[in-house]
Amino acid sequence: MKITELCEYKGDTWQIELDGGRKFYVNGSIVGEFELEKGQTVTSAELAEITGADTLRKAKKRALYLLGERLMCRGELVSKLTKTYNEQVAEEAAEYVCELGYVNDEEYAPKLAEYLIKRKRWGVRRARYEMLRRGLDRELVENTLADIPEEELDEELMTLIGKKYSQKVQDYDDRRRTIAALARRGYDFGAIKRCIDAFVESSEDNGEFDEVYDNDEE
Numbered sequence: 001m002k003i004t005e006l007c008e009y010k011g012d013t014w015q016i017e018l019d020g021g022r023k024f025y026v027n028g029s030i031v032g033e034f035e036l037e038k039g040q041t042v043t044s045a046e047l048a049e050i051t052g053a054d055t056l057r058k059a060k061k062r063a064l065y066l067l068g069e070r071l072m073c074r075g076e077l078v079s080k081l082t083k084t085y086n087e088q089v090a091e092e093a094a095e096y097v098c099e100l101g102y103v104n105d106e107e108y109a110p111k112l113a114e115y116l117i118k119r120k121r122w123g124v125r126r127a128r129y130e131m132l133r134r135g136l137d138r139e140l141v142e143n144t145l146a147d148i149p150e151e152e153l154d155e156e157l158m159t160l161i162g163k164k165y166s167q168k169v170q171d172y173d174d175r176r177r178t179i180a181a182l183a184r185r186g187y188d189f190g191a192i193k194r195c196i197d198a199f200v201e202s203s204e205d206n207g208e209f210d211e212v213y214d215n216d217e218e
Contacts (some may be wrong), residue, residue: 001018001019001020001042001043001044002018002019002038002039002040002041002043002044003016003017003018003036003037003038003039003040003041004017004018004019004038004039005017005038006031006036006037006038008028009025009077012025012027012028012029013025013026013027013028014027014028014030014031016036016050018042018159019131024047024050024051024053026050026051026053027054027057027058029057029133030050030053030054030057032048033053034049034050034053035068048213050129051206052089055085055089056089056092058086059081059084059085059089059092059093060093060096060097062081062084062093063077063081063093063094063096063097064097064102066080066081067097067102067103071104071108071111072103072134073105073108073109073112073134073135073136074094074098074105074135074215075105075134075135075136075137075146076134076135077094077097077103077135078091078094078135079135080092081093088210096151104197105136105137105140106140108132108136109140109141109144110147112130112131112134112136113127113144113145113148114132116131117148117153118156121122121156121157121159121160121185122185123135123153123157123182123185123186123187124145124148124153124187124188125184125186125187125188126185126186127145127186128141128145128186128205129186130133131144131145132211136218150191153191154191154194154195154198157182157187157191157192158195158198158199160182160185161182161195161196161199162199165178165181165182166203169196169199169200175196178196179192179196201213
């Protein structure tokens with residue numbers, strides 16, 4: 001195949017036309033990288049390499065754009081890239097930004113855990129699910145969550161109870177609904193019992209939490 005036309009198209013994009021009228025569009029940097037010229041003969045394999053390089057360039061650019069919107073882990077970035085590119089290209093683009101230092105799962109995991117637990121005020125169970133859903137390694141997730149002291153988790157739960165459920169732990173039925181709501185947020189029943197007991201005690205209210213808790217577990 002011979003390149004019958006090679007010219008600037010729009011901006012940094014160049015048009016490559018082959019004999020037979022087939023047209024391809026690549027970035028100017030690709031033209032320079034492969035030293036393309038009008039009249040040059042290229043094989044099918046060479047053409048595939050040229051277009052593949054341009055696709056990878058676009059994927060890298062897309063990866064940098066996505067990271068410019070917000071931080072994310074490698075797995076989530078690959079997942080987003082595969083919506084447009086094949087898995088191999090997505091992996092190569094992700095590796096590229098990792099090598100640049102823009103993606104670091106070991107640094108990202110604690111930041112995400114802190115956001116989910118302190119900002120979203122989710123319990124460990126729901127935080128774990130979300131971290132895994134985003135593509136973080138399971139062992140990294142477990143180690144990250146294990147590093148958070150129980151006292152710190154209880155403090156966030158106590159704050160949540162005080163802000164959203166302070167008036168609902170006084171009534172039997174409302175307290176049951178509160179327990180269910182907190183469980184949906186990912187808190188385990190042991191933590192819920194412990195923190196509601198502490199909240200009630202600090203509010204000088206001797207409610208019947210034990211009975212409600214026991215009934216809820218049946």
